[in-house]
Every structure is written in C-alpha cells, then in structure tokens.
Amino acid sequence: RPGMDDVELCAGLVEGGTTPSMGLLQVVKQCVRVPVFVMIRPRGGDFLYSDREVEVMKADIRLAKLHGADGLVFGALTEDGRIDTELCTALLAVCRPLPVTFHRAFDMVHDPLVALETLISLGFERVLTSGCDSSALEGLSLIKRLAEQAKGRIVVVPGGGITERNLQRILEGSTAAEFHCSARSARDSGMKFRNPNVAMGASFSAPEYSIKVADVAKVRTLNAIAKNIL
Numbered sequence: 660r661p662g663m664d665d666v667e668l669c670a671g672l673v674e675g676g677t678t679p680s681m682g683l684l685q686v687v688k689q690c691v692r693v694p695v696f697v698m699i700r701p702r703g704g705d706f707l708y709s710d711r712e713v714e715v716m717k718a719d720i721r722l723a724k725l726h727g728a729d730g731l732v733f734g735a736l737t738e739d740g741r742i743d744t745e746l747c748t749a750l751l752a753v754c755r756p757l758p759v760t761f762h763r764a765f766d767m768v769h770d771p772l773v774a775l776e777t778l779i780s781l782g783f784e785r786v787l788t789s790g791c792d793s794s795a796l797e798g799l800s801l802i803k804r805l806a807e808q809a810k811g812r813i814v815v816v817p818g819g820g821i822t823e824r825n826l827q828r829i830l831e832g833s834t835a836a837e838f839h840c841s842a843r844s845a846r847d848s849g850m851k852f853r854n855p856n857v858a859m860g861a862s863f864s865a866p867e868y869s870i871k872v873a874d875v876a877k878v879r880t881l882n883a884i885a886k887n888i889l
Contacts, residue, residue: 671703678716766791803832830889845871
C-alpha cells in the first residue's frame with residue numbers, strides 16, 4: 660500500500676532470513692502486485708553449504724519458480740571467505756530466467772572489491788550489503804566505493820539497520836538508487852491467556868507474545884524520503 664517497489668520474502672528474520680514456506684509464497688502472490696523475490700537459505704548461520712543443503716536449495720528454487728516467484732535471493736561462500744563460484748553458477752542455472760540477488764553473505768567475504776567483480780562476472784543483477792559492517796550506516800564508505808566500482812554493471816543495494824532516521828544520509832552518502840529494509844515494529848499478541856514459564860525457542864528467540872510486523876507508516880515514510888532524494 661505505501662508504494663514500495665518489491666518484496667523480499669523470507670522466514671526466520673531472527674536468523675537474518677531463511678527460505679519461506681511455499682504456502683506463504685502462494686498467499687503473498689495472491690495479495691500483492693509488486694515483484695516478490697524469494698530468499699533461498701536453508702538455515703541460519705554461515706554460508707558454507709553441504710551437498711545435502713545444496714540439494715535443498717535447488718529444490719526450493721524450483722518450487723519457488725513453480726509458485727510464482729519473480730526473482731530469487733541467495734549467497735554462498737567458500738571456507739576462505741570468497742564467493743563460491745562453482746555453487747553460485749549451478750544455482751543461477753536453476754534460477755534462470757529469473758533475476759537473482761546475492762544477499763548479505765557478501766558482508767562476510769574476505770575481499771569485497773574482488774567479490775563484487777566475481778558477482779558481476781557470474782551474472783547477478785543485485786548485491787545486498789551493509790558495507791561489510793554492522794549496519795549500512797557504519798559501512799557507508801564501502802557501499803559508496805562498491806557503487807562507484809560497479810559502474811552500473813550490478814545494482815548495489817544498501818541494507819542493514821536502515822530506518823527513517825538514517826535513510827537520507829545513507830542514500831546521499833552511498834549514491835545508491837535502491838535500498839532494502841524490514842521496516843518492522845512490534846505488535847502485541849492477541850492472546851489473553853499467557854504461560855510465562857514456557858518459551859518455544861532458544862533464549863535469544865523472539866518472545867511469543869510480541870509479533871514483528873511490517874509497519875505501513877514506516878514504509879510510507881521511508882518511501883517518501885527516498886522519492887524526495889532520488
């Protein structure tokens with residue numbers, strides 16, 4: 660409703676995003692008219708995948724395409740912190756002809772400038788990055804350097820900790836034409852009976868009685884800021 664250009668669909672935001680269910684994808688496709696890019700990440704943690712996990716990723720890509728995905732989002736690294744070109748090439752082949760974004764696995768690479776050239780040569784359309792720092796604001800100087808190096812060959816998208824308070828500075832400082840954010844706010848659960856002695860996940864998990872939702876007002880404000888700058 661607030662006019663964002665596309666949606667990155669994922670589950671497990673506490674883990675940085677994992678592959679959503681195909682049921683979720685189906686329902687979202689029925690509800691929205693903007694492109695939906697589906698995260699392909701079989702688990703949280705690092706981006707060094709086993710052969711079985713690669714099988715899962717390929718299967719999820721095929722299912723996502725079958726259920727209407729407009730694009731895919733994934734990332735894979737080698738143990739020494741480089742882009743896993745062999746695996747990415749194999750996954751890109753399954754994704755085609757849909758556009759593909761390399762996600763924030765990029766922020767864990769050993770040499771981001773070399774990694775950017777690798778992504779360009781592989782054929783990724785976008786790369787999402789916080790500038791290899793804790794947030795896009797902290798990594799702003801590297802994001803700008805990456806955008807300058809890209810010269811339009813790949814879209815460098817700042818993401819990570821973007822809010823209404825820092826978006827203008829990030830867009831102006833990075834020269835980016837796009838941005839990525841969750842624009843979340845907490846909504847209290849509708850449950851009236853609450854058992855305080857039981858938690859459904861680990862100690863760091865989100866509480867059961869506070870639900871994170873996309874905030875329409877935040878999205879509208881962010882969109883207005885971006886349109887004013889861009």
